[in-house]
């Protein structure tokens with residue numbers, strides 16, 4: 001029996017390497033994750049070679065944070081996945097290490113999927129205040145993979161799609177993780193690509209920004225982090241947040257075993 005490091009009604013955090021802990025047959029509706037980019041000599045910053053292929057066994061949709069450099073360097077490792085779209089987090093402060101380049105103030109997050117796009121659940125976020133302005137916007141039928149020029153009709157007003165460049169402050173100072181991502185953006189990613197009541201998995205959990213975001217979005221989540229000190233601080237973070245469960249929410253199962261596909265079971269010793 002694998003015991004979570006932290007668990008509440010919606011989220012569980014496991015201490016260890018997810019490649020060892022996750023049993024075959026575990027399925028999540030969505031992975032939201034942030035691997036070490038492997039761009040520094042820091043101990044924790046090692047890209048785990050081949051991980052996207054293992055992740056593909058556990059979900060058909062994955063938001064993956066990364067730099068353009070990391071995605072280009074490891075593009076062949078994403079061959080089990082189809083590219084859908086990328087968003088940019090624009091930070092207020094840079095994280096570049098080089099004096100001879102532009103000051104880097106952004107990160108990418110890419111949505112990968114498997115199977116047919118039409119079968120993947122998504123709910124496009126719209127701006128909250130847009131109804132106050134009259135705008136012309138275009139609507140077209142659900143995307144089938146082919147973009148046809150004929151499909152557009154225009155009408156006035158209504159909410160507008162959230163833009164693909166999202167400005168949010170950097171987290172230096174208050175951060176638990178060296179590469180912590182904003183909960184506000186993770187919440188958007190989850191609301192977009194995980195059905196209500198669905199399960200999110202974060203394979204490289206760090207400060208558990210994904211688990212916090214999942215809880216705010218009313219989704220269940222499981223995270224894995226192999227550094228115990230990160231688990232300790234993240235567990236404290238999760239424990240300190242008020243548990244504001246949506247009415248009628250589904251209580252999270254206590255362990256990984258509850259998310260196994262039929263016919264699978266957790267093996268002894270895992």
Ligand SMILES: C[S@@+](CC[C@H](N)C(=O)[O-])C[C@H]1O[C@@H](n2cnc3c(N)ncnc32)[C@H](O)[C@@H]1O
Pocket residue numbers: 016017018019033034035036037044048177179180181182203204205206207208209210224225226227230
């Ligand atoms: C880029 S950080 C994640 C930051 C996180 N998104 C946040 O907002 O706090 C990557 C994390 O993955 C952890 N890690 C690396 N390899 C791992 C593995 N195989 N299993 C579990 N955790 C791993 C590292 O210790 C590190 O904390």
